[in-house]
Amino acid sequence: MAQMFIEKLAHGASLTVSDKDVLSNLVSPPRHVPAHTELWAEVDKPHALPLLLDGWACRYRILETGARQILSILLPGDLCEPFGTLPDFVDYSVATLTAAEVALVQPAALRQASQDNKTLEKALWWDLLMVISIEREHMVSLGRRSASERLAHLLCELHLRLELVGRVDDLTFTLPMIQADLADTLGLSTVHLNRSLQDLRGLGLITFKEKRLTIHDLEGIRQLATFDPSYLHAQTPDRTVGTAS
Amino acid sequence: MAQMFIEKLAHGASLTVSDKDVLSNLVSPPRHVPAHTELWAEVDKPHALPLLLDGWACRYRILETGARQILSILLPGDLCEPFGTLPDFVDYSVATLTAAEVALVQPAALRQASQDNKTLEKALWWDLLMVISIEREHMVSLGRRSASERLAHLLCELHLRLELVGRVDDLTFTLPMIQADLADTLGLSTVHLNRSLQDLRGLGLITFKEKRLTIHDLEGIRQLATFDPSYLHAQTPDRTVGTAS
DNA sequence: CGGTTGCTTGAGATCCATCAATAGGAGTGG
DNA sequence: CCACTCCTATTGATGGATCTCAAGCAACCG
Numbered sequence: 373m374a375q376m377f378i379e380k381l382a383h384g385a386s387l388t389v390s391d392k393d394v395l396s397n398l399v400s401p402p403r404h405v406p407a408h409t410e411l412w413a414e415v416d417k418p419h420a421l422p423l424l425l426d427g428w429a430c431r432y433r434i435l436e437t438g439a440r441q442i443l444s445i446l447l448p449g450d451l452c453e454p455f456g457t458l459p460d461f462v463d464y465s466v467a468t469l470t471a472a473e474v475a476l477v478q479p480a481a482l483r484q485a486s487q488d489n490k491t492l493e494k495a496l497w498w499d500l501l502m503v504i505s506i507e508r509e510h511m512v513s514l515g516r517r518s519a520s521e522r523l524a525h526l527l528c529e530l531h532l533r534l535e536l537v538g539r540v541d542d543l544t545f546t547l548p549m550i551q552a553d554l555a556d557t558l559g560l561s562t563v564h565l566n567r568s569l570q571d572l573r574g575l576g577l578i579t580f581k582e583k584r585l586t587i588h589d590l591e592g593i594r595q596l597a598t599f600d601p602s603y604l605h606a607q608t609p610d611r612t613v614g615t616a617s
Numbered sequence: 618m619a620q621m622f623i624e625k626l627a628h629g630a631s632l633t634v635s636d637k638d639v640l641s642n643l644v645s646p647p648r649h650v651p652a653h654t655e656l657w658a659e660v661d662k663p664h665a666l667p668l669l670l671d672g673w674a675c676r677y678r679i680l681e682t683g684a685r686q687i688l689s690i691l692l693p694g695d696l697c698e699p700f701g702t703l704p705d706f707v708d709y710s711v712a713t714l715t716a717a718e719v720a721l722v723q724p725a726a727l728r729q730a731s732q733d734n735k736t737l738e739k740a741l742w743w744d745l746l747m748v749i750s751i752e753r754e755h756m757v758s759l760g761r762r763s764a765s766e767r768l769a770h771l772l773c774e775l776h777l778r779l780e781l782v783g784r785v786d787d788l789t790f791t792l793p794m795i796q797a798d799l800a801d802t803l804g805l806s807t808v809h810l811n812r813s814l815q816d817l818r819g820l821g822l823i824t825f826k827e828k829r830l831t832i833h834d835l836e837g838i839r840q841l842a843t844f845d846p847s848y849l850h851a852q853t854p855d856r857t858v859g860t861a862s
Numbered sequence: 863c864g865g866t867t868g869c870t871t872g873a874g875a876t877c878c879a880t881c882a883a884t885a886g887g888a889g890t891g892g
Numbered sequence: 893c894c895a896c897t898c899c900t901a902t903t904g905a906t907g908g909a910t911c912t913c914a915a916g917c918a919a920c921c922g
Contacts, residue, residue, distance in 0.1 A: 433753075433757050435757070435761055435762075435843060436843050439761045440761075441756065441757045441760040441761045443753050443756055443757070456742060456745075457742070457745060457746050457749060459746050459750075459850055461847075461850075463750070463845065463847070463848050464753065487732055497701055497702065500701075500702060501702050501704055504702060504749065504752075505704075505708070507749075507752060507753065507756065508678075508688050508709065508752065510756060511686065511688055511752065511755060511756050511759060512678050512680070512686045512688070514756060514759035514760045514804065515686040515759045515803075515804030516680055516684045516685075516686045516804060517680075518909080519909080519910075550867090550868065550869090551868070551869070552868080558760075559759065559760030559761060560910075560911090561910070561911055561912075562868090562869090563870085563871090563910085563911075563912080563913095564909085564910055564911070566869065566870065566871090567870095567871095567910090570870090598680060598681050600708065602706075602708070603708050605704055605706075763877080764877080764878075795899090795900065795901090796900075796901065796902095797900080805878075805879090806878070806879050806880075807900090807901090808878085808879075808880080808881095808902085808903090809877085809878055809879070811901065811902060811903090812878090812902095812903095814901095815902090863921105863922100864921105864922100865920100865921085865922090866919100866920085866921085866922100867918105867919085867920080867921105868917105868918090868919085868920100869916105869917085869918080869919100870915100870916085870917080870918100871914100871915085871916080871917100872913105872914085872915085872916105873912105873913090873914090874911100874912090874913085875910105875911080875912075875913095876909105876910085876911070876912090877908105877909085877910080877911085878907105878908090878909080878910090879906100879907085879908075879909085880905100880906085880907080880908090881904105881905085881906085881907100882903100882904085882905085882906105883902100883903085883904085883905105884901105884902080884903080884904105885900100885901085885902080885903105886899105886900085886901085886902100887898100887899085887900085887901105888897100888898085888899080888900100889896100889897085889898080889899100890895100890896080890897080890898100891894105891895090891896085891897105892893100892894085892895085892896100
């Protein structure tokens, strides 16, 4: 089921039952995919867009030196590429971080639906906007925040995004990434990432054990990260992306 | 006139004369704006989208510490926000780097045009795709490239983008940014940026004087930067043809 | 069990930031 | 025209943040 996808989009516009039906019909039945599987590789590119329904994935780039930079973390409900932006070739990869459930969407059908239905259009643009927003915030981290601040910011972001799809339990959520994944997301070495984690632990802000992360002081960690929860443009569902007046 | 904008979009789809007319009509007459002027501040946000017709600008964020991170450089022909993605509030700023000519576009009209005209739709999506692509490449630089590599990569990118709007003269172009701007783009201090410039100069790759940058060894600088010119997804320049189909 | 994977710690090297000072150019006002 | 200031580029010196290399340890697994 496209559950997660629809639940997330509902934060971008007030979807009616029939809107949700339309969305459901755009999504193929999910398929199980093991951890560490390339998603583009399995797909007829311009015609199918993977949609993550369960599990985590990431968009990343491998440099010639072998270094990896993770560009974005994909959570349940996320499209591999946001609405409408599927190019005919991609210069980076998308792979699962954990075992996952992956469905397919026809990009053309998505666009058609957004032309036929203003509410869907708004929701899809909101989703695209959020992806861009998250990536820009990520750039700020990489350029101007210290290691611990970057880590704190990422944890705040994941916490907020997981909340949108109902995967947070009273300030604790499962964070299935290994330290090397986190390091490659934040542009750090694994050694230094490890020390940054200890930093946050030492400040009493988090604990992270057996893939469960819990935040002990939400205000504190947000302050350290200078995290502004409004940047996802989420919350109140009514929002316009420039729809005709 | 919307010259630059149209010229750039022509790299994303083969625009006919009438397509270009449609675009022209979407663009208000330009206004002169001095250097270092906030562009959002002057605009009724959800209803008007600034379009840079001449001069340079940047999208940036100021942190609480006072540090600045420049997220993207805007060149002639660039929209302040790519097609369709104008949120009703923005958590970063856009300001001119030089004196500039700025027009306004109605985002709603842009989207309407893209629904009525498949070629325009394709061109506008291409432009959005390119913005995302540039920003992702920027993330790779910030996360995983050394100072000199970052600088080299930025110069390669600007060179290629300026070529798309006909502002390169045989490997030299005017680069009106001061060193502090470059540093804030690349996540470096100005001192270190200065030394990175000397690095590239010392390698005989560039000269940069009086705001004119010339690349002496395009292959060399691209190799140092691991710059892949295909990442802009640009069509081979179609200066030859003004009409198609 | 031996091998692998992931986490942790220590030590030293490197990259880059910060601080401080100089110098040239551009504008400004007297 | 000169004195002044501001802005920008440059250079040196020092310190700090982060990387790399290396080793140890625990958990898991065939």
